[in-house]
Amino acid sequence: MFEDMVTARYYEERLQEEYLEGKQPAFDISAGPIPGELHLAAGHEAAAAGVCRHLREDDVVTAPHRPHHVAIAKGVDLERMTAEIFGRETGLSKGKGGHMHLFDPDVGFACSGIIAQGCPPAVGAGLAAKRRNTDGVAVAFLGEGAISQGAFLESLNLAAVHDLPVVFVIEDNDWAISMPKGRVTDVADGSRRADGFDLPGVRVDHDDAVAVYDAAREAIGRARDGNGPTLLEVQVHRRMGHFMGDPQSYRPDEDSEAAQNRDSIERLAADLRDRGVDDEALDEIRERAHERVDAAIEWAKDQPQPDPEAAHEDVFVNPPSGVTESEPDFDLAGGDD
Amino acid sequence: MAQQEQRVERELTMSRAMVEAIAHEMREDEEVFYMGEDVADYGGIFDSTEGLLSEFGHDRIMDVPISETAYLGAAVGAAQQGMRPIAELMFVDFFGVAMDQIYNGMAKNTYMSGGAVNVPMVLTAAVGGTYNDAAQHSQTLYGTFAHMAGMKVVVPSTAYDAKGLMHNAIRDDDPVVYLFHKRLMGIGWMPAPDGPKTPVPEDEYTIPFGSADIKREGEDVTVVTLGLHVHRALEAAESLAGEGTSVEIIDLRSLVPLDTETIRESVAKTGRLVVVDEDYRSFGVTGEIIARVAEGSLSDLEAVERVAVPDVPIPYARPMEDEVIPGVEDIETAVRNADSK
Ligand SMILES: Cc1ncc(C[n+]2csc(CCOP(=O)(O)OP(=O)(O)O)c2C)c(N)n1
Numbered sequence: 001m002f003e004d005m006v007t008a009r010y011y012e013e014r015l016q017e018e019y020l021e022g023k024q025p026a027f028d029i030s031a032g033p034i035p036g037e038l039h040l041a042a043g044h045e046a047a048a049a050g051v052c053r054h055l056r057e058d059d060v061v062t063a064p065h066r067p068h069h070v071a072i073a074k075g076v077d078l079e080r081m082t083a084e085i086f087g088r089e090t091g092l093s094k095g096k097g098g099h100m101h102l103f104d105p106d107v108g109f110a111c112s113g114i115i116a117q118g119c120p121p122a123v124g125a126g127l128a129a130k131r132r133n134t135d136g137v138a139v140a141f142l143g144e145g146a147i148s149q150g151a152f153l154e155s156l157n158l159a160a161v162h163d164l165p166v167v168f169v170i171e172d173n174d175w176a177i178s179m180p181k182g183r184v185t186d187v188a189d190g191s192r193r194a195d196g197f198d199l200p201g202v203r204v205d206h207d208d209a210v211a212v213y214d215a216a217r218e219a220i221g222r223a224r225d226g227n228g229p230t231l232l233e234v235q236v237h238r239r240m241g242h243f244m245g246d247p248q249s250y251r252p253d254e255d256s257e258a259a260q261n262r263d264s265i266e267r268l269a270a271d272l273r274d275r276g277v278d279d280e281a282l283d284e285i286r287e288r289a290h291e292r293v294d295a296a297i298e299w300a301k302d303q304p305q306p307d308p309e310a311a312h313e314d315v316f317v318n319p320p321s322g323v324t325e326s327e328p329d330f331d332l333a334g335g336d337d
Numbered sequence: 338m339a340q341q342e343q344r345v346e347r348e349l350t351m352s353r354a355m356v357e358a359i360a361h362e363m364r365e366d367e368e369v370f371y372m373g374e375d376v377a378d379y380g381g382i383f384d385s386t387e388g389l390l391s392e393f394g395h396d397r398i399m400d401v402p403i404s405e406t407a408y409l410g411a412a413v414g415a416a417q418q419g420m421r422p423i424a425e426l427m428f429v430d431f432f433g434v435a436m437d438q439i440y441n442g443m444a445k446n447t448y449m450s451g452g453a454v455n456v457p458m459v460l461t462a463a464v465g466g467t468y469n470d471a472a473q474h475s476q477t478l479y480g481t482f483a484h485m486a487g488m489k490v491v492v493p494s495t496a497y498d499a500k501g502l503m504h505n506a507i508r509d510d511d512p513v514v515y516l517f518h519k520r521l522m523g524i525g526w527m528p529a530p531d532g533p534k535t536p537v538p539e540d541e542y543t544i545p546f547g548s549a550d551i552k553r554e555g556e557d558v559t560v561v562t563l564g565l566h567v568h569r570a571l572e573a574a575e576s577l578a579g580e581g582t583s584v585e586i587i588d589l590r591s592l593v594p595l596d597t598e599t600i601r602e603s604v605a606k607t608g609r610l611v612v613v614d615e616d617y618r619s620f621g622v623t624g625e626i627i628a629r630v631a632e633g634s635l636s637d638l639e640a641v642e643r644v645a646v647p648d649v650p651i652p653y654a655r656p657m658e659d660e661v662i663p664g665v666e667d668i669e670t671a672v673r674n675a676d677s678k
Contacts, residue, residue: 029527311661
């Protein structure tokens, strides 16, 4: 868990550096080596690490637009993920998807930039596992801002009535871009939404990775044993702006500071020390994580840019034959002028 | 730009011009309000509501939970009560999560009720790519909205047009879809070309829907386009002028209603039609424009070219995005091809 968390944090620190290259001093989103928007998850690591420790490679995870920490905890290929974020040919999606649209079917990972879009497919993965009689589990991660979305609520209900092996994990960072949680829901404890579907709902406060681990063991075990879905809400913190370049003028300084002061990684380190793990061992883990991240980033940056023509491929697995994109010669005058 | 002959010194970005029209309408009519995600304290991710909160407060500049079905449907409901909501869908790509409220409610209730109810709302949304945000945040779904009967569809390309069209949109008794291109807004973090920033009169004015604007006069080839690509076409026309090709550029400004007359008149003069669109190629704006000209004045047509996104989702990496979104050079090539026929 500690290693996953440290890896995710350092990975994003490095991405941030790379992302800002060429985009400053005046922030220009279309400049620099990393294309598009970038949503970083610093402060969210405990949720992903605590849950994914209980998952197998054949379990399925769907993540939202802030996906890197979940991807790392689920074991997504770090090099190919990084190449994807840099928009390179050898990226997970050949440079077509980018940071919000990472797909690694080898470890059952997908994410999406549409809020709550991952919930129904997680239900579908749970359905497939149940129908095929495997003991596979699906986990859908979402933000607290996403719990207002129909796709989430409909998914809870569908999973509940069919007793599907799905765990919904809300990462509650208190903010949905500029909207504080208190202004989008009157129910501070998001796990209580489970009551309306007669499901177990559990909330873990203080982004405590160990508590997440314990709660997730129970939820995932329940799903694996055929006892249906659980809703798990984890308090995390958004240490950064919503996306890189977000000036956060809507956010009180105290709130940003509080987010900096509550660090799940520090908390877990202290916990581990209490349990007798020495600093040297922790440093070793950190060092290993840094080396792995640096190597992935170096590798990714060396990868080739995609051929522009590749843009036309992959629309279909089975491209319609005999029908070409119409590019006829509209020579209506019928030949020479 | 004929309408701008009244001498105005003050230049505004497109977002400022839109906001000015909204603020004016909100002052005039208590029933006008704005709702959407991050429109209050943030001022709109694309500055579409910048500054409105301080004047109108949270009751009329309403932040809503991430629940497009609920709040776009609520706009339909409030409009049917005679209010005049403006509801912002942050990125047009998100319309899918609320498609039913838009397509089966907002668009159809007037008709299904035999005119007994109407839906005087404005749905605003950001469109467009060119900054590598990939397939779920870069679409330009002009054709999607124009395709279904019951919604007026408006697409400004300059600050002047943005203001005049917004006044109209809010006052219109029908649902209006008002699509603004991110690249034209003049946002700090996404540099705009110079073109969209224009002189804008302080006073209110309207630009009737269905009045295309000839943004550049020419003799040899007619280019019909809208949104960002008006500016790309103007740039292409400038360099083609150096080659001796005179290009006329028609900015549609609205798709529903569509000013077919202006297009046909121009084609009657030039005989050559190029349609440029940032939306998907098939079943879209390019096909529609060409069909209309063919229906009414086939004999005027000597050559037709279309430039659009080649029916692929918008890819993330720069070289591929550049490949599919029409650039200035693509427009130049199409004009040359048309001109050589
Ligand atoms: C359907 C849809 N509506 C709106 C958005 C724009 N949007 C992207 S992230 C976001 C806030 C999400 O907040 P939350 O779920 O709490 O996750 P967080 O960003 O805090 O991790 C919004 C509104 C979107 N991507 N999809």
